[in-house]
Amino acid sequence: MKLKDMYTFVKNDLNGIESELERSVHSTHPLLQQSGSNLLRAGGKRIRPVFVLLAAQYGRYDAQKVKKAAAALELIHMATLVHDDVVDDADMRRGKKTIKSQYDDKVAMYVGDFIFARALQLMTEVKEPAAHQLLAHGIKEMCLGEIQQIKEQFDTNQNVRHYFRRIKRKTALLIALSCQLGAIASGAPVPIQRKLYQFGYNAGMAFQLTDDILDFTSSEKELGKPAGGDLQQGNLTLPALYAMGAVPGLKKRIEEYYRGSGDLALILSEVKNSGGIEHASRVAAAYLQKAVSAANGLPEHAARSSLLKIAGYIGRRKF
Structure with missing residues (x-):
């Protein structure tokens, strides 16, 4: 089953969000207009807007109101990608x-x-103060995650705890907020808001772990960027961190590569054969199980079914 087939009952509203995104990136300045349009045409899974729409089903669903929050969260995600590409x-x-x-x-x-x-600007149309407080906190944490990644770039002495804190801030938090803010915007009960946040956080951690696995296991054509790109850019993810502890001499070879004399093909092969991919997959599966447990704690609804299907998709995806 394709991802878009898992939430067909909000398809029309998702189309409305796409139109909102087009209006949002519109500018009378040709360079801004072209850049924004190119970003939208590049596509993306739109997983954050989907989570906003699904979470909002647990309150007083108002598509016109909710789509503002959904589009805002996707725009924040897009902006971070543009900035990431500069840093990387x-x-x-x-x-x-x-x-x-x-x-x-x-x-x-x-x-x-x-x-x-x-x-x-879009978020100003969401009147709930709690939504703005949570989003401001989330943006602050995302910035800390970006600074942390820059600080730890090419650092082979970093530990796994730092890695998990980094992916929480860079990825999981915005997905968790997408679920929580969708519920807040529709006035869903606070216990449900918390369950949705838990779902989003754990699904987001699994989503990033899967990304980090695919960076080693997928082809450049599938990824849309060079395979092994994270390691080349000095961003050491869980498979590589595990491999450095399991393969004698690998840490030294990675350090030599960062000094300009290592064999990247050998390093990538050693990471793949170290058990690091399998270890990261088990960790991702554990986070997904927590996401499923949180979703199962929600009232029965078509939205719950969609959340569970998306969790399954995250665990199976190949790109």
């Missing part, structure tokens, strides 16, 4: 040239800022 010096994303490679770093940073500002 990435030329490709989703099989397309990044904004920084099409123009330059300065243009990319300001395009990201513009998109982020449009997200905040």
Whole structure:
């Protein structure tokens, strides 16, 4: 089953969010207009807006109101990707040239800022103060995650605890907030808001762990970016961290590669054969089980069925 087939009952509202995104990135400045349009055409799973719509089903569902929050969260996600590509010096994303490679770093940073500002503008139409407080806290934590990643880049002495804190801030938190803010925007009961946050957090951790696994196991065509790109950019993820503790000499070989003299093909092969992929898969499965448990604690609803199906998709996805 394809991802889009798991939430067909909100398909029309999701189309409305896509239109909202198009309006949001519109600008009278040609460069901003072209950059924003290119980002939207590059696609994406739109998993955050989907979670907003599904979570909002547990309250007084108002599509016009909820779509503002959903579009805002997707815009924040898009802005972080634009900024990430500058930090990582990435030329490709989703099989397309990044904004920084099409123009330059300065243009990319300001395009990201513009998109982020449009997200905040959309959020002003969500009147619940709690939504703004949570989003502000989430954005702060995301920034800390980005700074943490920069600080730990190329650091072979980092530990697994740092890795989990980093992916919580960079990925899981925004997915958790998507679930929670959808519930808040529709006035869902607080216990349900908490269950949805728990679902989103654990699904988000599994989502990022799966991304980090796929970076080693998928082809460049499937990923839309170079395979092994995380390790090349100095971002050591769980499979590599596990492998460094399991394979004698691997840590030294990675350090040599970062100094410009290592064999990347050998390193990638050793990571794949170390048991690190399997270990990361088990950790991702444990997070997914927690997400499923949280979803099973929700009242019976078509939205719950969709959340459970999406959790299953996260565990099976290949790109």
